[in-house]
Amino acid sequence: MADVAIAVRTYLLNQSAVTDLVGTRVWTDIIPQGGTLPAIQFSKLYTRHDHTLSALAGVAHARLQFDCKADRAAGGRLKANEVAEAIRESGIIAQKGVVADVDIRGARLEEGQRNEIEYAVDGSDDHVYVTSLDLEIDYLESI
Amino acid sequence: MALTGDTGNGATLTLALFSGTVAITAALDPIEITPGAITVDPVDVSTLATTGNEESIPGDLAKLAESSASFKWMTAGTKPTLPSGAGTCTITFPLRTGETTAATITGTGFLTNLTPPPLGNGQLQVGNVSWKWDGDTGPTITAAS
Numbered sequence: 001m002a003d004v005a006i007a008v009r010t011y012l013l014n015q016s017a018v019t020d021l022v023g024t025r026v027w028t029d030i031i032p033q034g035g036t037l038p039a040i041q042f043s044k045l046y047t048r049h050d051h052t053l054s055a056l057a058g059v060a061h062a063r064l065q066f067d068c069k070a071d072r073a074a075g076g077r078l079k080a081n082e083v084a085e086a087i088r089e090s091g092i093i094a095q096k097g098v099v100a101d102v103d104i105r106g107a108r109l110e111e112g113q114r115n116e117i118e119y120a121v122d123g124s125d126d127h128v129y130v131t132s133l134d135l136e137i138d139y140l141e142s143i
Numbered sequence: 144m145a146l147t148g149d150t151g152n153g154a155t156l157t158l159a160l161f162s163g164t165v166a167i168t169a170a171l172d173p174i175e176i177t178p179g180a181i182t183v184d185p186v187d188v189s190t191l192a193t194t195g196n197e198e199s200i201p202g203d204l205a206k207l208a209e210s211s212a213s214f215k216w217m218t219a220g221t222k223p224t225l226p227s228g229a230g231t232c233t234i235t236f237p238l239r240t241g242e243t244t245a246a247t248i249t250g251t252g253f254l255t256n257l258t259p260p261p262l263g264n265g266q267l268q269v270g271n272v273s274w275k276w277d278g279d280t281g282p283t284i285t286a287a288s
Contacts, residue, residue, distance in 0.1 A: 050215075050267040052172045053154045057215050059267050108264055138265050 004062045004139050005044045007102035008092065012040070015090040021083050031069065037128065038070035038079050040087070045134070049141070056143040061136055063110060068131045069118075077115065080131035084113055088133065106138040151176070153237030156212050158274065160223055160230035160254060167223050167230075171214040174269060176234055178248055179208030179276070207276040209255055210234075216260045216270040229253045229277050242287045250281025 009026050012018045018026070018040075025031070025039035045065050050057035068083035070076055093107045111134040118128040156176050158169045184206070185199040210232075229251050236246040256273035260266075276282045 051152075052174050052215050053152055053176070054172060057172075057174070057267055061265060106264055136265060 002101035004047075004060075004102050004104070004137050005042070005064060007100040007104065007139075008064060008135070008137060009042070010100040011092055011095060012087065012090060015086070017086045018083075018090055021079075021086055037074040038068065038083050040066055040068055040083060042066045056141065058140055058143045059105065059138060060141045061138050063134055063136045065132060065134050068133075069128050071126055071128045073126075077129040077131070080115075080129040081113065084131040084133050087135075088112075092135065103140040104137060105140060108136050110134045110136045149237055149239050151237065155235045156214075157233045157235075158223070158230065158254070158272070159232070160227045167221070167227070169223060171212065171272070172217075173212045173214045176212045177210060178234060179210040181282070182206045182208070207278060207282065209273045209275050210252075211256070211271060211273040213269050213271050216268040223254055223257060223272075225254055225257060227254045229279065231280075232274055232276070232282075236287065239287065244288045246287040247285045248282055249285070250276045250283060251279045252276045252282075 005028060009028065012026055013024060022038050022040055025036060027035070027039060027041050029041070029043050031037075031039050031041045042064055045063040047060055047062045050059045050061075066084070066087055068080045068087070070079035070083065075082070088109060093109060095104050095107055097104065111132075114132050116130040116132065118130060120126045120128075154173065154176055156171050156173045158167075158171065160167045160169070182205065184202040186202050187197060188200050189198045230253070231249060232252045233247055233249040238245040252274045254272065255275050256271065258271040260268035260270050262268065
C-alpha cells in the first residue's frame with residue numbers, strides 16, 4: 001500500500017541538494033545504531049482524514065517531522081541546519097502530483113527550524129546536533 | 144433499555160431540479176446538511192376581556208426557511224445553473240439498526256444559492272448549496288420503518 005511518508009522519502013532521495021549532504025541516509029523513524037551522520041530521521045506524527053457524511057472524502061493530511069542530525073565530526077549545528085534547509089528548499093512545498101504512487105496535492109512548512117542537542121552519554125562532548133522541521137502533506141487516499 | 148439516537152453520518156441529499164426543460168439530478172456527496180426550520184407565526188387573539196396571559200392561536204400557513212448543505216466539490220460534472228426551475232429535493236436520514244426504510248424529508252423546491260468552494264492550502268474543496276421548499280408539494284417528514 002502506498003504510504004505518504006515513503007513517497008516523501010522517495011522525493012527527497014531524488015533531490016541532489018539533499019543527497020549531496022546525506023547520501024541515501026534518509027531513515028524512517030530511527031537512524032540505525034552507529035549510523036553515519038549527517039542523516040535525516042523522520043516520522044509521521046499524525047494523519048487527519050477529511051470525511052463526507054457517507055465515507056472518507058478521499059483527502060488526507062499527514063504531518064511529518066524531520067530530524068536532521070550531525071555530530072561534531074559531521075559538521076555540528078551548521079551541518080544540521082544545512083540539511084534542514086535542503087529539505088525546505090527541495091521543492092517539496094511546491095510538489096503537486098504523483099510520487100511513489102501517492103498523489104500529493106500540497107505541502108506546507110507547519111513548524112520551521114527548531115534546534116535540540118542529543119547529549120553524549122559517554123561523558124564526552126561528542127554531542128549530536130538536531131535541527132527539526134515539520135511538513136504537513138495533503139494527499140489523496142483510497143475510499 | 145435499548146440505546147437510541149444517531150449521528151448524521153450516512154445521510155444523503157438528492158436535488159432533482161429542472162433547468163428550462165432539462166432535468167438535472169444532482170446526488171451530492173454532502174459533508175453537512177442543514178434542513179430549514181418549518182415555523183408558524185402565532186396570532187394574538189387577546190381581547191380587552193383577556194386576563195392573565197396573552198392568548199394565541201396558530202397562523203394559517205407554515206413558513207419554510209431555506210435549507211442548505213455543504214458538499215465535497217467535484218470538478219467533473221455539470222453544475223446546476225440559477226435560476227433553476229423547481230424539482231424534488233430529498234434528504235434521507237441514516238438507516239438505524241432495525242430499520243428497513245430510512246426516514247426522509249422530501250418536497251419540491253428550487254435552488255437559491257450555489258457557492259463554489261474557497262481554495263486554500265490544505266483545505267478540502269467544499270461547495271455550498273441552498274434551496275427553498277416551494278410549498279407546492281411537502282415538505283413531508285416521513286418516519287423510518
